Amino acid sequence: MWTTVYVATGQEWAEEVECKLKAEGFIVKRKYFATEGDEELYEILAPTFEAEEIQSVLVELDIL
Numbered sequence: 001m002w003t004t005v006y007v008a009t010g011q012e013w014a015e016e017v018e019c020k021l022k023a024e025g026f027i028v029k030r031k032y033f034a035t036e037g038d039e040e041l042y043e044i045l046a047p048t049f050e051a052e053e054i055q056s057v058l059v060e061l062d063i064l
Contacts, residue, residue, distance in 0.1 A: 006044040014042035
């Protein structure tokens with residue numbers, strides 16, 4: 001099962017977060033979520049079993 005681990009604003013930022021997590025060895029994917037005003041929101045999804053560890057890495061990478 002996939003879990004949302006981060007919501008990114010804009011496609012470029014979503015791609016960057018996705019690449020950084022993949023570089024750390026995680027299985028992640030990006031999915032369009034919604035448009036808020038003139039900004040697009042993207043979910044960064046990961047397998048549920050990796051979600052907690054990914055949250056820690058997002059903090060270490062200064063993303064969260």
